[in-house]
Amino acid sequence: MLLDFGIIVGKIAIIFLGILNGAGILTWVERKQSALMSDRIGANRASILGIKLLGLINSLADAIKLIFKEDFLPPKGLRFLHALAPCFAMFPVFVTFAVLPFGPPIELFGREIKLQLLNMDIGFLYILAFGSMAVYGTMLAGWASNNKFSLIGGMRASAQMISYEIILGLAIIGPVLVFGTLEPGALVTAQNQLLWGWLPKWGIIVQPIAFLLFLPASMAETKRAPFDLPEGESEIIGFATEYSGMRWGMFFLGEFAEIVVLGAVLTTLFLGGYHIPYLFDAAEMASGPGFYFPWGATIPLGTWSVVSLRVAAFMTKVAFLMWLQMQIRWTFPRFRYDQLMRVSWREMMPIALLNIGVTGLIIMWLN
Amino acid sequence: MITVQPVRQIKLTLAQKTYYPELWKGLMVTCDHFFTNLFRHIGRSVGMKTKPPMVTIQYPEEQRWISPRWRGLHRLMLRPDGAPRCVACMMCETACPDKCIYITAGESPDGRIEKYPVAFEIDLLRCCFCGLCVEACPEDAIRMDTGIVEFGAFRRDELYLDREFLMNVKPELTTHTQYVGELDGRPLQRVDLVKLAQQSH
Ligand code: SF4
């Protein structure tokens, strides 16, 4: 009983700290990465006793600045909702991770522990449901600011997020049809099979179109460029205009946390979760855990090295997707609002529907 | 009659319309820069002899060369005896399109000169750095050749320049110096326009 409780608290702590640290590091990664790709040096001013730590101190300085900045509430704003909105922006992001497995089940204290907080049959519906909750954050922020431009910004944000929510939902159906499950854990397990004996059956290989739809749609959900119309602060007034200090910081942090979580969702759905191609554990291969290559070579491994390799693989994949989202964000120019809506409703939507139809037909034909 | 210039639509090829190939090309460009620079930065920091990373001018430490013709912060020129060259003729004040020069004229103690500026103020917040004041001055008393381009301030009144400030912007240049007769290190060639016109006929 107490052990169960301890395990759950431990998992929550790991997930929470993982996301929070990921988001914190991303503030630094964003500055450095954008600097490198545009031939600059990036954050290098802040230092403690002359130690700059490659600009990591800048992130610390940012945090201190945000904490001590004046906490401004617009005079006629709605105090309660104004304070609530950043929480609504943060909360759904953090709870989304609960259903995602970040490693294989492990044996500890004589019992099996799943490296996943919630083992839900409807895992992806849960992800979509909480994904759409984030709309409340932006909408409330615009409304409670009592600033017409912020309200319009909030409306713009919610219109965009709802449009792309639909694409997300439709894109998920493809892999779900192929693997026949909505449970992320089972979906990840299903991705460790091989197609024709050599090709890893990852979501991105069996459902490339769904991946190409899901990635931009998820970037639109994070409200980052090229879909950053809700909040391009200096050019078009966004929903967060009336926020300052740590309240604004929470929107900002929620956005970075969303990048981490979406990296994890994308990994689970399309990049085989924590799996490495040709690496099987004891449950999947009778002759012991290890690498079994299609050309016959085998590398036997211990149970714990398989577990650690898989957790490391999951983190690497998430890190790669975070890098990719950053790279995309700093490469492409922002869409115009009508283009944004057109891309969603007139271009991505039919492709998504077509993808579902074709996938269904192929599955019927294969059976 | 109103004539209009028709906007020319750019014809997109199919590959451009589908967007993904072009996105891919764009990504490749930024990835190229990212990895080249990453490799060079890391290589340098571990002591390898890689090419220097591509970086822009590191502004506060490195600065661009500024042309002598650059219109920077204003200054008032002085006579050899330290008095302002300005004769308070109000030409600059009149010429200024932003009406940001305020001159109060007074009778000059120097017998050879009629007036001098008791107060000479420039509201830098309004100035658009057009240089018309410099052009208008018959006495070459006001110039913008200080080469100072960094004049940010924390308060508005810090950008309201008075006569004393303007006379002391660049004390080492303050007496009557000529414009620097070189550009980019090369001496400027004076072109005789009349001769040039005769030759080209
Ligand atoms: S530079 Fe132009 S705007 Fe500025 S003070 Fe001179 S005349 Fe006025």
Ligand code: SF4
């Ligand atoms: S035009 Fe020259 S001389 Fe006349 S008031 Fe201005 S600075 Fe003085």
